[in-house]
Amino acid sequence: MFSIEIRGIVQGVGFRPFIYNLASSSGLRGEVSNNGYGVLILLDCKQERADEFIKNVRDDKPPLCEIDSIRITRIKKTKSFDGFSIEMSEGAKNLSSHIPPDIAMCEECERELHDKSNRRFEYPFITCTNCGPRFSIIRNLPYERKNTSMDEFEMCEKCSQEYKNPHDRRYHAQPIGCHECGPKLSFFDNKGNIIESENIIDKAAELITEGRIVAIKGIGGYHLVCDATNDEAVKLLRERKQRPSKPFGVMVKDIYMSKNIAPINEKEEELLCSNRRPIVLVKKREDNALSKNVAPNINQIGLFLAYTPLHHLILQRLNRPIVATSANISDEPLCKSNDEIMRLRGIWDFCLEHNREIVNSCDDSVAFVECEKTFMLRDARGYAPLYLKLPHKTDKKILALGANQKSSVAITIGESVVLSPYIGDLGSLTSIEHYKSHIETLKRIYEFEPDVVVCDKHPNYESTKYAKELAAQNQNIELLQVQHHYAHILATMGVNGIASKVLGVSFDGTGYGDEGNLWGGEFFVCNLESYERVGHFRYFKLLGGEMAIKEPRRVALSFLFEIYGEEVFNLNNATLNSFSAAEIKTLYTAYKNSLNSPLSSSCGRLFDAVASILGVVQVCSYEGESGLLLESLYDENVLESYLFSIEDGEIDFSQIFRQILDEKNSRIAVSKFFNTIVEIIYEMHKKYDLPLVLGGGVFQNRVLLKLIIRKIPDVILPEMFVSNDGAIAYGQAIAAASEFETL
Ligand SMILES: [Zn+2]
Ligand SMILES: [Zn+2]
Numbered sequence: 050m051f052s053i054e055i056r057g058i059v060q061g062v063g064f065r066p067f068i069y070n071l072a073s074s075s076g077l078r079g080e081v082s083n084n085g086y087g088v089l090i091l092l093d094c095k096q097e098r099a100d101e102f103i104k105n106v107r108d109d110k111p112p113l114c115e116i117d118s119i120r121i122t123r124i125k126k127t128k129s130f131d132g133f134s135i136e137m138s139e140g141a142k143n144l145s146s147h148i149p150p151d152i153a154m155c156e157e158c159e160r161e162l163h164d165k166s167n168r169r170f171e172y173p174f175i176t177c178t179n180c181g182p183r184f185s186i187i188r189n190l191p192y193e194r195k196n197t198s199m200d201e202f203e204m205c206e207k208c209s210q211e212y213k214n215p216h217d218r219r220y221h222a223q224p225i226g227c228h229e230c231g232p233k234l235s236f237f238d239n240k241g242n243i244i245e246s247e248n249i250i251d252k253a254a255e256l257i258t259e260g261r262i263v264a265i266k267g268i269g270g271y272h273l274v275c276d277a278t279n280d281e282a283v284k285l286l287r288e289r290k291q292r293p294s295k296p297f298g299v300m301v302k303d304i305y306m307s308k309n310i311a312p313i314n315e316k317e318e319e320l321l322c323s324n325r326r327p328i329v330l331v332k333k334r335e336d337n338a339l340s341k342n343v344a345p346n347i348n349q350i351g352l353f354l355a356y357t358p359l360h361h362l363i364l365q366r367l368n369r370p371i372v373a374t375s376a377n378i379s380d381e382p383l384c385k386s387n388d389e390i391m392r393l394r395g396i397w398d399f400c401l402e403h404n405r406e407i408v409n410s411c412d413d414s415v416a417f418v419e420c421e422k423t424f425m426l427r428d429a430r431g432y433a434p435l436y437l438k439l440p441h442k443t444d445k446k447i448l449a450l451g452a453n454q455k456s457s458v459a460i461t462i463g464e465s466v467v468l469s470p471y472i473g474d475l476g477s478l479t480s481i482e483h484y485k486s487h488i489e490t491l492k493r494i495y496e497f498e499p500d501v502v503v504c505d506k507h508p509n510y511e512s513t514k515y516a517k518e519l520a521a522q523n524q525n526i527e528l529l530q531v532q533h534h535y536a537h538i539l540a541t542m543g544v545n546g547i548a549s550k551v552l553g554v555s556f557d558g559t560g561y562g563d564e565g566n567l568w569g570g571e572f573f574v575c576n577l578e579s580y581e582r583v584g585h586f587r588y589f590k591l592l593g594g595e596m597a598i599k600e601p602r603r604v605a606l607s608f609l610f611e612i613y614g615e616e617v618f619n620l621n622n623a624t625l626n627s628f629s630a631a632e633i634k635t636l637y638t639a640y641k642n643s644l645n646s647p648l649s650s651s652c653g654r655l656f657d658a659v660a661s662i663l664g665v666v667q668v669c670s671y672e673g674e675s676g677l678l679l680e681s682l683y684d685e686n687v688l689e690s691y692l693f694s695i696e697d698g699e700i701d702f703s704q705i706f707r708q709i710l711d712e713k714n715s716r717i718a719v720s721k722f723f724n725t726i727v728e729i730i731y732e733m734h735k736k737y738d739l740p741l742v743l744g745g746g747v748f749q750n751r752v753l754l755k756l757i758i759r760k761i762p763d764v765i766l767p768e769m770f771v772s773n774d775g776a777i778a779y780g781q782a783i784a785a786a787s788e789f790e791t792l
Contacts, residue, residue: 050079050091050092050093050094050123050124050125050126050127051090051091051092051094051096051099051121051122051123051124052089052090052091052121052122052124053089053090053091053092053099053102053103053119053120053121054084054086054087054088054089054090054119054120054122055087055088055089055090055106055116055118055119055120056086056087056116056117056118056119057087057114057115057116057117057118057147058113058114058115058147058149058436059087059088059114059115059116059146059147060083060087060088060146060147060191060192061148061149061183061192061223062111062113062114062149062178062179063111063113063114063178063179063218063220063221063222064088064110064111064114065081065082065083065088065135065221066135066178066215066216066220066221067109067110067111067114068081068088068090068106069081069133069134069135069215070215070216071102071105071106071109072090072092072102072133073132073133075098075102075105077092077093077094077098077102077133078092078093078094078129078130078131078132078133079091079092079093079094079130079133080130080133080134080135080136081133081134081135081136082135082136082137083146083191086146087146091124091130093126093129093130096123099121103119103121106119107119111178111179112155112179112324113149113152113179113180113324115147135215146190146191146192147436148183148184148187148190148192148434148494149183149184149192150183150184150325150430150431150432150433150434151181151182151183151184151185151268151269151411151430151431152179152180152181152183152324152325152431153180153323153324153325153326153354153356153357153431154175154176154180154181154356154357154358154361155177155179155180155324157177157179157218158175158176158177158180158181158358159358159361161175162175162358162361162362163365168207168227168228169227169228171250171362172226172227172228172231172358173234173250173357173358173359173362173403174224174226174231174232174358174359174403174405175358176219176222176224176225176226177218177219177222177225178218178219178220178221178222179218179324180324181222181224182224182268182405183223183224184269184409184411184433184434184470185268185269185407185408185409185410185411185430186198186199186223186224186405186406186407186408186409187408187409187494188408188493188494189493189494190494190495192223193223194223194224197223197224197408198405198406198407198408199223199224199225199226199405201404201406202226202230202231202232202405203230204225204226204230205227205229205230207227207229208225208226208227208229208230208231211225212225224405231405232403232404232405233403233404234249234250234359234401234402234403235249235401235402235403235404236249236252236253236399236400236401236402237399237400238398238399238400239394239395239397239398239399239400240394241391244399249401250359250362250363250366250401251366253265253363253399253401254363254366254367256398256399257274257275257276257363257367257371258276258367260275260276260279260281260282260285261275261282261398261399262274262275262282262285262286262289262396262397262398262399263275263397263398263399263400263401264376264384264390264393264396264397264399264400264401264402265359265360265363265373265400265401265402266390266400266401266402266403266407267356267357267359267360268356268357268407268411268430269383269385269407269409269410269411269412269413269429269430269470270375270376270383270384270385270407270410270411270412271375271376271383271384271385271389271390271400271402272300272373272374272375272376273286273290273372273373273374273375273376273393273396273397274300274363274371274372274373275371275372276367276369276371276372277297277299277339277340277343277369277370277371277372278338278339278340278369278370279340280340280341280342282340282372283297283340283342283343283372284340284342286372286374286396287342289395289396290374290378290396291378291379292379292670292671293670294345294346294670294671294674295670295671295674296343296344296345296347296349296350296351297343297344297351297372297373297374298328298351298352298353298372298373298374298413298415299339299343299350299351299352299353299370299371299372299373300352300353300354300355300360300364300370300371300372300373301352301353301354301355301364301370302354302355302361302364302365302367302368302370303354303355304318304321304322304354306369306370307321307331307352307354309334309337309338310331310333310334310337310338310339310350310352310370311331311332311333311334311337311350311352312331312332312334313331314418316418316421316423317329317331317418320416320418320423321352321353321354322354323431324431325414325430325431325432326353326354326356326430326431327353327413327414327415327416327425327430327431327432328351328352328353328413328414328415328416329351329352329353329415329416329417329418330349330350330351330415330416330417330426330751331349331350331351331352331417332348332349332350333348333349333350337350338369338370339370343372346678346681347677347678347680347681348680348681349677349680349681349751351415353373353413356431359401359403360373375412375413376390376393376396376397377393378393378396379476380473380474380476380477380480381477381479381480382410382472382473382479382480382483383410383412383473385407385410386406386407387402390402409470409487409490410483411429411430411433411470412427412429412430412470412471412473413427413429413430414427414428414429414430414431414432414433414471415427417751419751419754419755419758420754420755420758420759422758422766422768423768423769424749424754424766424767424768424769424770424771424772425769425770425771425775426749426771426773427455427471427771427775428457428468428470428471428770428771428775429470429471430470432470433468433469433470433471434467434468434469434470434491435467435468436465436466436467436468437459437465437466437468437543437544437779438464438465438466438543438546439461439463439464439465439466439543439782439783439786440542440543440546440548440577440783440786440787441577441783441786441787441790441791442464442786442790442791443461443785443786443789443790443791444789444791445461445500445501445527445785445786445789446460446461446462446497446498446499446500446501447459447460447461447499447500447501447502447503447782447785447786447789448460448488448497448499448501448502448503448519449461449466449503449504449777449778449779449781449782449785450488450502450503450504450505450512450513450515450516450778450781451472451504451505451512451774451775451777451778451781452505452507452510452512452533452560452774452777452778453474453475453505453507453510453511453512453774454474454475454558454672454773454774455471455473455474455771455773455774455775456471456472456473456474456475456484456512456774456775456777456778457469457470457471457472457775457777457778458472458484458487458488458491458778459778459779459781459782460491460492460495460497460499460782461782461785461786462495462497466543466779466782466783467491467495468778468779469487469488469490469491469778470487471775472484472487475510475511475512481511481515484511484512484515485515499519499526500525500526500527500789501526501527501528501529501785501788501789502516502519502520502526502527502528502529503516503528503529503530503531503781503782503784503785504516504517504528504529504530504531504781505530505531505533505536505560505561505777505781506530506531506532506533506561506563507533507560507561508561510561513530516528516530527789529781529784529785529788531780531781531784531785532560532561532562532563532580533557533560533561533568533777534553534555534557534560534562534568534569534571534573534744534745535553535555535573535575535580535780535784536776536777536780536781536784537553537555537557537744537745537772537776537777537780538551538553538554538555538573538575538580538742538744538780539577539779539780539781539783539784540744540767540770540776540777540779540780540783541553541742541743541744541765541766541767541770541772541776542577542742542765542783543779543780543783544767544768544769544770544779545742545765545766545768547740547742547765548576548577549576549740550574550575550576550739551574551575551576551739551740551741551742551765552572552573552574552583552733552734552737552739552740552741552742553571553572553573553574553575553580553742553743553744554571554572554573554730554733554741554742554743554744554745555568555569555571555572555573555743555744555745556569556570556571556652556653556743556745556746556747556748557569557651557652557653557745557746557747557773557774558598558651558653558654558672558746559591559598559649559651559653559654562650563582566588566647566648566649566650567591567647567648567649567650567651568585568649568650568651569586569649569650569651569652569653569654569745570585570586570650570651570652570655570700571584571585571650572584572585572698572733574737574739577783577787578787582698583698583733583737584695584698584699584700584733585650585698585699585700586650586651586652586655586699586700586702587650587699587700587701587702587703588648588649588650589604589607589608589611589648589649589650589654589702589703590607590610590611590640590643590646590647590648590649591603591604591607591646591647591648591649591651591654592604592606592607592636592639592640592645592646593636593639593645593646594645594646594647597654597657598654599668599669600667600668600669601657601658601660601661601666601667601668601669601675602624602627602628602661602667602668603636604654604655604657604658604661605624605657605658605659605661605662606624606625606628606633606636606661607640607646607658608658608662608702608703608706609622609624609625609662610636610637610640610641611703612703612706612707612710615637617633617637618630618633622662622710623661623662623663623664623667624661624662624667627661627667627668652726652745652747653676653746653747655702655726656675656676656679656747656750657669657675658702658706659675659679659706659709659718659719659722660675660678660679661675662706662709662710663709663715663718663719664715665678665679665682665715666678673746673749676747676749676750679719679722679723679752680750680751680752682715682716682719682720683716683719683720683723683752684716684717684719684720685720687716687717687720687721687724688724689721689724690721690724690725690727690728691704691705691708691709691721691722691724691725692704692705692708693705693725693728693729695729695732695733700729705722705725708721709721709722723752723753723756724756726753727753727756727757727760730757730761731760731761734761740763740765741761741763741764741765742764742765743757743764743765743766743767743772744767744772744776744780745772745773746772746773746774748766748767748772749772749773754766
């Protein structure tokens with residue numbers, strides 16, 4: 050007899066019925082049950098049949114299942130079996146089991162959705178064992194209906210039969226329901242008046258066609274939706290949302306509709322159609338039918354395919370792309386309840402919602418493909434919670450609090466790190482509350498109490514303040530602070546399973562440096578235990594501190610002051626023209642006396658300086674705008690770069706900036722600037738001759754990524770992961786595990 054223990058995402062994904070059907074159809078005797086680590090199978094058979102069985106498990110496993118390990122051991126025969134059975138493990142709490150992410154509607158459910166003879170025809174919440182909400186509805190482990198927000202809905206007789214039948218494709222599908230017993234839609238206007246209609250979905254589609262803005266409740270939150278081909282509607286949404294130019298995500302009916310908007314390559318198609326259904330950033334077609342207001346002035350667009358049955362039904366009626374943007378206001382969290390969406394009623398005209406509670410909000414994920422590799426800009430729906438590996442063994446329970454922007458938090462369970470979905474920026478009281486509630490959720494689900502709390506070194510990050518608060522409240526908690534850019538490199542090392550000495554290149558907006566300056570253009574020789582800063586961009590003054598982050602012109606002006614001093618007042622260029630003479634005077638005084646002008650080595654800010662001096666953008670309306678605009682200007686045919694020098698590890702950008710000032714053509718300047726950044730990295734890589742590891746938000750820039758991959762093909766990247774501050778919590782967890790390693 051054999052005992053087979055399988056770990057990974059194997060609970061709540063139809064794994065036991067799969068095992069049951071596989072074993073019974075091959076006439077094997079034994080049983081399958083959930084245990085504390087995953088799934089346990091007992092097989093009463095010969096070695097070769099057990100081996101063959103395992104091979105079939107690996108080859109044919111259900112789509113949502115992910116196997117981390119299979120351990121087979123020969124055991125003494127303790128009982129005899131008549132056939133094969135599923136043993137119920139009621140109440141067996143498994144705190145190391147993986148929570149599956151929310152998954153897009155599967156093909157079989159889609160067929161039933163459109164099949165008039167099916168009892169779930171046009172049922173907007175059709176799901177099965179292989180699809181539907183998971184993470185967003187779970188309150189506690191184990192993942193059973195009574196621990197989800199589906200507990201309010203009592204199954205009808207027919208659903209109950211399906212749920213209990215191991216041969217049914219809805220066997221133990223926790224969110225099972227139908228027209229009779231499951232969640233229901235409601236539709237109302239922004240005064241709260243119920244809109245009467247024979248078919249609510251028809252009515253909602255009709256109003257969208259007329260140019261109205263409709264809030265729609267999806268899986269992990271609400272979207273604000275309008276016709277993406279209607280200039281007026283998109284403009285209205287921008288005005289009401291006070292979002293002048295940040296690109297909107299566009300949802301399409303199917304892959305064919307997406308191909309009318311962008312030329313989609315094979316890898317992008319695979320990602321768009323995957324059951325995780327992220328928003329995928331793709332290059333726009335010039336002649337696409339979208340309103341110019343959807344993603345102004347940039348050559349990319351974020352597309353995603355309908356992923357819930359409700360989205361399918363709406364898009365089927367509309368037969369045109371829709372803007373589907375997260376329902377929130379600027380820095381605030383995504384709306385997930387009726388109360389919250391009612392607060393935004395000034396933005397939408399109508400709201401289509403349902404009565405299945407969203408327990409854990411989860412934004413849409415965002416990804417892109419470059420050089421055949423997939424990168425994430427946001428890890429959320431379809432991916433979260435993410436289970437990552439911890440390179441060190443530690444007995445300590447670690448809570449990692451992340452950064453302050455694009456925040457996410459992580460906890461460690463044994464050798465795994467569980468990473469929360471993207472939470473957002475901690476810029477307001479509500480967003481901080483929301484952040485804390487995500488931590489409470491992880492603590493509740495995993496019955497987790499930290500021994501170690503790890504955070505950033507920045508004293509003013511909300512996450513740092515909270516970490517200190519937690520440590521002050523509980524004497525037993527140890528506090529660890531990890532340098533921001535080192536955490537970026539650790540995260541990339543972690544996802545790639547790298548433990549050796551490397552050259553880490555950490556380029557981002559800004560982060561707190563060891564001596565209190567604002568780092569962001571850093572070269573480290575490091576391993577998982579420690580780092581040495583071997584290079585960085587020479588410090589420049591960030592005029593106005595925080596304000597310089599939103600105003601590229603302040604960074605450019607700082608370089609102009611550095612190069613020309615008082616002569617600046619006799620010059621004429623795009624940066625200077627964006628200020629009044631009085632402003633320049635005031636800023637010059639501030640520059641000379643170093644008033645509110647912290648020193649920075651940030652590479653992200655250099656992109657800003659270039660964007661400003663070339664007249665591309667002076668004041669950003671969203672984060673990363675200058676990088677996106679510069680990408681659109683890059684010309685592949687320009688192969689030259691600017692001269693630069695690295696002295697004692699310091700790269701003086703003003704030398705490069707002078708050459709840009711002399712350039713007449715801005716496309717050439719932008720292209721040479723990109724090429725120069727790559728040459729600098731290449732130079733350092735040659736010097737240290739170590740594996741090259743990249744981290745930090747600057748590497749979300751596709752042009753830069755492409756150029757680096759071409760130049761240094763074996764570069765180690767945060768593939769299938771984020772490179773922005775969403776990665777910090779994972780890097781912090783690795784640092785803490787290294788610090789508190791159990792030998
Ligand atoms: Zn399904
Ligand atoms: Zn039912």
